[in-house]
Amino acid sequence: xxxxxxxxxxxxxxxxxxxxxxxxxxxxxxxxxxxxxxxxxxxxxxxxxxxxxxxxxxxxxxxxxxxxxxxxxxxxxxxxxxxxxxxxxxxxxxxxxxxxxxxxxxxxxxxxxxxxxxxxxxxxxxxxxxxxxxxxxxxxxxxxxxxxxxxxxxxxxxxxxxxxxxxxxxxxxxxxxxxxxxxxxxxxxxxxxxxxxxxxxxxxxxxxxxxxxxxxxxxxxxxxxxxxxxxxxxxxxxxxxxxxxxxxxxxxxxxxxxxxxxxxxxxxxxxxxxxxxxxxxxxxxxxxxxxxxxxxxxx
Numbered sequence: 001x002x003x004x005x006x007x008x009x010x011x012x013x014x015x016x017x018x019x020x021x022x023x024x025x026x027x028x029x030x031x032x033x034x035x036x037x038x039x040x041x042x043x044x045x046x047x048x049x050x051x052x053x054x055x056x057x058x059x060x061x062x063x064x065x066x067x068x069x070x071x072x073x074x075x076x077x078x079x080x081x082x083x084x085x086x087x088x089x090x091x092x093x094x095x096x097x098x099x100x101x102x103x104x105x106x107x108x109x110x111x112x113x114x115x116x117x118x119x120x121x122x123x124x125x126x127x128x129x130x131x132x133x134x135x136x137x138x139x140x141x142x143x144x145x146x147x148x149x150x151x152x153x154x155x156x157x158x159x160x161x162x163x164x165x166x167x168x169x170x171x172x173x174x175x176x177x178x179x180x181x182x183x184x185x186x187x188x189x190x191x192x193x194x195x196x197x198x199x200x201x202x203x204x205x206x207x208x209x210x211x212x213x214x215x216x217x218x219x220x221x222x223x224x225x226x227x228x229x230x231x232x233x234x235x236x237x238x239x240x241x242x243x244x245x246x247x248x249x250x251x252x253x254x255x256x257x258x259x260x261x262x263x264x265x266x267x268x269x270x271x272x273x274x275x276x277x278x279x280x281x282x283x284x285x286x287x288x289x290x291x292x293x294x295x296x297x298x299x
Contacts, residue, residue: 014207018206021071128195164242
């Protein structure tokens with residue numbers, strides 16, 4: 001039993017970091033194993049793409065994330081004795097920590113279950129049990145809110161990662177943000193007796209190098225292997241079909257002859273007179289242009 005502490009000590013750690021056991025991280029050049037990642041979290045040196053890395057201060061805690069897809073195959077290729085499929089360790093409890101609802105196209109907080117049926121109390125209780133946390137901030141942006149959702153909140157324009165809209169037909173929508181879900185969850189609790197989105201809020205790095213909380217600005221070498229391992233790549237490239245660096249964003253604006261704006265596709269509730277692709281959800285698509293002032297420059 002951990003003794004109760006009325007002072008409420010603050011502990012700092014990482015819950016979102018991938019190693020060579022995850023397929024996309026391995027493809028991106030990650031070769032550190034979970035054991036290596038934990039050594040790094042304890043303050044020991046590791047090598048990332050032939051560069052020595054060492055965290056400035058050991059973490060208080062760390063949890064290694066794993067993509068479920070092809071996990072057994074990844075283990076088999078790196079550990080000869082692995083069974084070739086995932087086996088839950090005795091005494092362990094798997095936990096899902098969803099992230100990037102900002103790019104989920106509204107699927108993270110749907111009003112239906114996977115079978116297309118309306119949310120029930122049983123579903124809400126199951127969701128609350130296995131997803132008690134949500135990662136509200138990470139390298140792919142802030143999922144709490146957006147100026148289009150919270151126009152009167154002067155902090156809503158913080159790390160919005162608006163270039164997400166350039167990939168995979170993603171778009172920002174009101175019900176894709178955590179602030180909306182936290183409020184809607186209270187509504188479900190009143191109607192169903194259970195809240196599917198009674199969430200604790202955390203932040204993480206989504207590091208794919210196997211180095212938890214490796215974020216020191218003076219020595220930063222990216223988070224997604226060869227995709228953003230240099231300053232030039234972070235300025236001019238993209239990260240895994242999610243984010244654009246500032247240089248290509250500016251170049252695209254200049255090539256089109258348009259002002260340097262980020263166009264954010266947004267979905268807002270309305271009563272559409274004509275059927276639309278989102279009629280079933282009661283949404284129609286509108287555009288929101290976020291114009292940066294002259295005082296705000298894009299490097």
